[in-house]
Amino acid sequence: MPTRDVLGARLAFLLDWLYPPRCRHCRERIAQDESYFCHLCLQQIRLVSHPLCTTCGRPFLGTSGADHLCGACLGRAPRFHQARAWACYPSEEGEGQPLREVVQRFKYGRKISLGKPLGRLMARGCEEFLSAHPADMVIPVPLHPKRLRWRGFNQAVILGREVGRSWKVPMDPLILLRSRETPPQTQLAEEERRMNMRGAFSVNPAKSVAGKTVWLVDDVYTSGATVNECSRALLKAGAKEVYVLTLARAV
Numbered sequence: 001m002p003t004r005d006v007l008g009a010r011l012a013f014l015l016d017w018l019y020p021p022r023c024r025h026c027r028e029r030i031a032q033d034e035s036y037f038c039h040l041c042l043q044q045i046r047l048v049s050h051p052l053c054t055t056c057g058r059p060f061l062g063t064s065g066a067d068h069l070c071g072a073c074l075g076r077a078p079r080f081h082q083a084r085a086w087a088c089y090p091s092e093e094g095e096g097q098p099l100r101e102v103v104q105r106f107k108y109g110r111k112i113s114l115g116k117p118l119g120r121l122m123a124r125g126c127e128e129f130l131s132a133h134p135a136d137m138v139i140p141v142p143l144h145p146k147r148l149r150w151r152g153f154n155q156a157v158i159l160g161r162e163v164g165r166s167w168k169v170p171m172d173p174l175i176l177l178r179s180r181e182t183p184p185q186t187q188l189a190e191e192e193r194r195m196n197m198r199g200a201f202s203v204n205p206a207k208s209v210a211g212k213t214v215w216l217v218d219d220v221y222t223s224g225a226t227v228n229e230c231s232r233a234l235l236k237a238g239a240k241e242v243y244v245l246t247l248a249r250a251v
């Protein structure tokens with residue numbers, strides 16, 4: 001009688017045959033599902049690599065030199081301890097930007113099934129950073145209830161859940177609350193973004209983060225204003241350290 005492993009392998013083979021793994025962007029067939037993108041699409045995704053800002057994780061141009069603080073972090077130190085992202089997020093729409101297109105499909109096209117591969121890519125791709133800063137809990141950046149109702153899901157929760165599963169760290173989406181609705185940030189300058197976000201988050205009084213090290217998860221790091229305000233609330237409630245993890249980082 002075949003063992004469970006053999007049955008599992010046969011089932012995987014059958015599923016592969018019925019639903020061959022495909023690139024999440026161009027739908028090209030791929031050999032291994034765990035890569036999620038084909039070679040061509042993957043080549044077009046610029047991963048975050050050293051040298052980068054030791055605090056906010058912004059990658060510097062060029063591939064040589066040591067990590068150091070960027071001008072923005074030197075001028076005003078963020079509230080969180082450090083931030084890292086898996087890949088760079090191009091600021092403009094355009095051809096050949098697989099990650100941007102896939103993230104847009106995930107968020108605005110409500111293609112929730114993309115959350116799992118994207119969450120795993122960030123959990124795996126930021127291994128160096130995450131293993132250096134073990135955490136007690138994963139906390140996703142919350143959406144305002146009104147936007148949550150409109151979108152139907154919070155992308156940060158889905159990504160955070162995968163990160164938590166991959167690293168066996170519990171995720172709690174009910175700790176951080178969005179206490180105030182904020183207008184969309186896209187048209188705002190950096191200083192305006194900061195003001196826009198002030199006091200937008202609080203910690204659920206029924207929960208405790210005292211003494212905890214937190215991985216704060218979001219999809220895209222743009223100016224850092226959102227994760228900065230979340231960090232302020234978490235640290236004010238007694239969190240020990242906040243490390244920010246995002247799938248992508250605007251460059």
Ligand SMILES: [Zn+2]
Nearest residue numbers: 023026038041
């Ligand atoms: Zn592809």
Ligand SMILES: [Zn+2]
Nearest residue numbers: 053056070073
């Ligand atoms: Zn920086």
